[in-house]
Amino acid sequence: MRPPLCAFHSKTRTWAAHGHTTPDHPKAHPAPLPISSPLFSSIPRSLQLPRYQYGVFWFLLLAVLCLWLIGPSPAHAAHFRVGVVGPWSCDPLFSKALPSVAAQLAVNRINRDPVLSLAATFDYVILEEKCETSRALDGFMESCQATGFIGPANPGYCDAASLLGKGWNKAVFSWGCVGYELDDVRSHPTFAHSMPRPTWVLISLMQHFRWAQVGIIASSEDSWVETSIKVANSLRSHGMPVRLVVTIGNDPGSVRKTLAKLKKVEDLRLVIMCMHSALIGGGPQKLLLETAKDMRLTEGSLVFLPYDTLLYSLPYHNVTYPALRSNSKLLKAYDAVLTVTIDSPKTSFYQAYQEAIDRGEIAGNVKPTQVSPLFGTIYSSVLFMAHAVHRVKASGEASAMLTHTHTLLTLSKQCCDLFQGFSHPVRTNMSGASLADYVILDTDGKTWDLRPTHRIEMAADMVRFLGRDIHFPHGISPKTDSNCWFIKGIICTGGTHTHTQIYVNHPSFLFVYVSLLLSRRRINHIRLFRGPNKILLTLDDVTFINPSLSNKVSSYRLMQELNIQIDNFTSSTFKKLFLLLFCLSLFYLQNGDWAWLKRLPHGTFRNINPKTSDVFELMKDMRHENINLFLGFFHDCGVFAIVTEFCTRGSMEDLLLNEDVKLDWMFKSSLLLDLIKGMKYLHHRNLYHGRLKSRNCVVDGRFVLKISDYGYNEVLEAAKFPYTEPPAEDLLWTAPEILRGPSPGLYGSLHGDVYSFAIIMQEVVMRGPPFYMLEQSAKIRKPPPLCRPVVSPDYAPMECIQLMKQCWNEEPDRRPCFDQIFDLFKNINKGRKTNIIDSMLRMLEQYSSNLEELIRERTEELEIEKQKTEKLLTQMLPPTVANALKVGGTVEPEYFDNVTLYFSDIVGFTTISANSEPIEVVDLLNDLYTLFDAIIGNHDVYKVETIGDAYMVASGLPVANGDRHAAEISNMALDILSAVGTFKMRHMPDVPVRIRIGLHSGPCVAGVVGLTMPRYCLFGDTVTTASRMESTGMPYRIHVHNSTVKILLELKAGYKVQLRGKTDLKGKGGTEETYWLIGKDNFEKPLPVPPEFKKGQMAHGLQMEEIARYKKKKAEKLQQLTKKNN
Helix, strand or coil, rough: CCHHHHHHHHHHHHHHHHHCCEEECCCCCCCCCCCCCHHHHHHCHHHHHHHHHHHHHHHHHHHHHHHHHHHCCCCCCCCCEEEEEEECCHHHHHCCCCCCHHHHHHHHHHHHHHHHHCCEEEEEEEEEEEEEEEEEHHHCCCCCCEEEEEECCCHHHHHHHHHCCHHHHHHECCCCCHHHHHCCCCCCEEEEEHHHHHHHHHHHHHHHHHHCCHHHHCCCHHHHHHHHHHHHHHHCCCCCCCCEEEECCHHHHHHHHHHHHHCCCCCCEEEEEECCCHHHHHHHHHHHHHHHHHHCCCCCEEEEEEEHHHHHHHCCCCCHHHHHHHHHHHHHHHHHHHHEECCCCCCCCHHHHHHHCCCCCCCCCCCCHHCCCCCHHHHHHHHHHHHHHHHHHHHCHHHCCCCCCCHHHHHHHCCCCCEEEECEEEEEECCEEEEEEEEECCCCCCEEEEEEEEEEEEECCCEEEECCCCCCCCCCCCCCHHHHCCCCCCCCCEEHHHHHHHHHHHHHHHHHHHHHHHHHHHHHHHHHHHHCCCCCEEHHHEEECCHHHHHHHHHHHHHHCCCCCCCHCCCHHHHHHHHHHHHHCCCCEECCEEEEECCCCCCCCCCCCCCHHHHHEEEEEECCCCCCEEEEEEEEEEEEEEEEEECCCCCHHHHCCCCCCCCHHHHHHHHHHHHHHHHHHHHHCCCHHHHHCCCCCCEECCCCCEEECCCCHHHHHHHHCCCCCCCCCHHHCCHHHHHHCCCCCCEEEHHHHHHHHHHHHHHHHCCCCCCCCCCCHHHEEEEEEEECCCCCCCCCCCHHEEEEEEEECCCHHHHHHHHHHHHHHHHHHCCCCHHHHHHHHHHHHHHHHHHHHHHHHHHHHHHHHHHHHHHHHHCCHHHHHHHHCCCCCCCCEEEEEEEEEEEECCCCCHHHHHHHCCHHHHHHHHHHHHHHHHHHHCCEEEEEEEECEEEEEEEECCCCCHHHHHHHHHHHHHHHHHHHHHCCCCCCCCCCCCEEEEEEEEEEEHHHHHCCCCCEEEHHHHHHHHHHHHHHCCEEEEEEEHHHHHHHHHHCEEEEEEEEEEEEEECCCEEEEEEEEEEEEECCCCCCCCCCCCCCCCCCCCCCCHHHHHHHHHHHHHHHHHHCCC
16 A cells, blocks of 8 residues: 655645745655645646636546556555654754755665665655654654654653554664663564664773773753763663763853862763764863863863764764864863764765765755764664665565564564665674674874774674874873673672672671682682693793703702802802803703793892783783794793793894895795784784884794794883883884883883884895994984984885885874784785795695695584484484494383373275375375374374374383373374365375374383384284274274373363264274264364264275266366377
């Protein structure tokens, strides 16, 4: 059925002249005027028809309307109207999103899409949402009829809107709703989120930076006040301590009072601003940040975060916002702001909007920079709904698409989907939740550029560092909160676990707590000192290669035992020689692996504190082909050293100085690429090197470069070793900004590592030391002029030299990160393999991997065939019997006190077989037994065997089930009889298939008979009696013995039996009373009507006239086929 006329947009001038809006105006569209309206009488007389032609005119007009309304539908399945709900007229910043243009663009593209348009023909209607929450719900209730809604924008009435959608059976896809209660599918079956929940993004950010204490400030508009309340409730539902939720007015005095309250809250880390962003014209946020700057709240102890940018993709590539460019005060205040927005990695919102203008899809009267990025969210939400409708169509539920919204919502929440939104990709996870990547943008308070620092990947649930540190005001970042806030199941109060407070407050608990703490330290100590993977090493764990050193070490240990101090030793030469030999010596561990020792400065090594233990654990976890493996920490004989894996080719410095090694550009680029990949790995692990130089890069026997000395500064800081200023030649790789700071060489940065890499590039390209002189570090520390190495283009490609210059740029922020360096370096080599040895080894490794993959595939195939064999065996025999036979055991016969047996037989099977081809008989039995097998799978029964047309089932064995065996067999018999009533033979569809069923309960013995093709057989009088019950039964009847009837009646389950009377059971020596099972309470499946058995009728119940009719039809079909062929 077509939608009503009131939902369509008319773009005629007459329509607009009477106060009706076009899609470019964000107002709801009222119903059309009747024919008697002054609209029609206002037509100029020159255009009016003569009176005698009115009848013809109205007749033709009505005919056209009737044909339009009831005429044949187009190829599309149905019309789908999207209602776009929002405060489009009462809030000027919301109206800048141009909802009509966004919805029209989305609808046009959907209807042009050859795939999406197959599901439905889309149109839209703009629904106005009042800015007051109390009136917004009234407006929603009076909305024009739509198939689904995009909205609402005000979270205050999302619950009510969802319930209305449930009552109307209309889908509600919202981008602005926040409440955690909406995730309850049972209460809100027609509600879905068209974009990631903003609170999920907030929690990911808070957990990454460990900022738990949060405050929320909202502007005075109802929608933002409701948003702040819902955000606070959602964060609290995840255990986050929301310390403050306040509202500001539009005057400076109100803002100052609110910030005064904020300033009194202790330990606050994050302030969420629920209001329009100052970057897109939000006045309250601009006033808030400027006042916070005046009140010294933007000094670094607090981070301000705009909430509304979570709802759209804010452009930041090569974009300058006038709010920052023209307002230095706001620019400085914005240094304390982290902007989180949807990441558009390829095309920004402004670029996508301009492309739509260039293609003629959007009018060019509005510049992209004048449009709110919320435009893209509206567009993507409509597209999200279209993809959901498409999945309904693909699932075969298109006929119920418009009337069964639950189907739409269910299928929209299934498995993964990926499509391109307006400017960013949109995908769903396994539960149907909308996912997108977010980016954290930061400024430095000096320039107005928004620079990405981290990416929040919702699909992977992780925050990825992008190589650029966040610039906090004055270098002060907010303090971190306890991890307990982010651990599920732990109650955290003020950063202290609740149970810890109990221990402190109660003396006995305090004793227990201290005991546990000591135990934990003891366990940590054991983990560090013992086991094959222990970290702390002593002389007992190593064997030195230098024999003279081993002797000196033994003498040293003997002096220690005799309480002789080495400092009092008369010869200082021995002490220096000992330490020198120790530093330069190699040793191998007990498992035979060789290793390097990197000696730490002289000092006193204290006990392992938690911080030092964490550093060791971090270094131990480093696993990469271009990272030198950390083996442990040596501390003995007053010497402390970091133990790393031994590389036979020595350091890169040794390799460059070795003239016997010929280095062409392929070899050099291979070493540099290994260095880039290793540093890329370190930076992704949020660890900077700080001491990167050619002598700290080692080369193994395969000429693979590995980075060493990582974590050295962290160990010094954690173990509190005294700082020793390195010699001048060791500072030639150090970045200028670090040289100018205190303690050069002790601290590093990500940008400093890039500078060090550039100096190493100069060493490799020129094959010489850095700067070729030692006194250059003083010039580097105090330019101008800037002092950098000079590299001739003859030594390397020009692209490599340009990359080198970018990496040693004087401004750290202008240096590329290692991800960018890696991409640039690959372009320099144009994708070619950079090392002959490495290429050959990769080929051998690939061949080995192919063999391993082939073996794995064969093993999997063998496992699959084994599973098939076991499955077939368990289908032929009970699982317990099959398992016993597989291990070669014997299966002893088992006696069962009481079981129920089922026998059935096809009535007239001999007659049917005589009038059928053999293959037709096989098809008949296969179809019928497949039907039976599907039914018995729903009951606690065991299929014993089939012999010809006989079907035997038992319950109560091989696993006893109490008194339920009679009920299980009876339920199964009723299901089978109901299914047979509608069963048709493929070759005789007009001939009914009638079966007799017999049931009997009693004891029996079960066991495996035979060695070749063993069978699980049942023995006993119960089997014979059950077979007699079947043979003496009637078609479409369930013949039940008295023993089974007694059990059924004792169960009081509502089984209906009918007395048959005395029945002569052959071989039983007389007659017995038997019964018909005719049904059960609450059994609603239809049962076939048994045929009347007349005197003289054939016992099998299949009349010859039925066969005769079948033969006649078969002969007629054969005759028609013969005539057709002739």
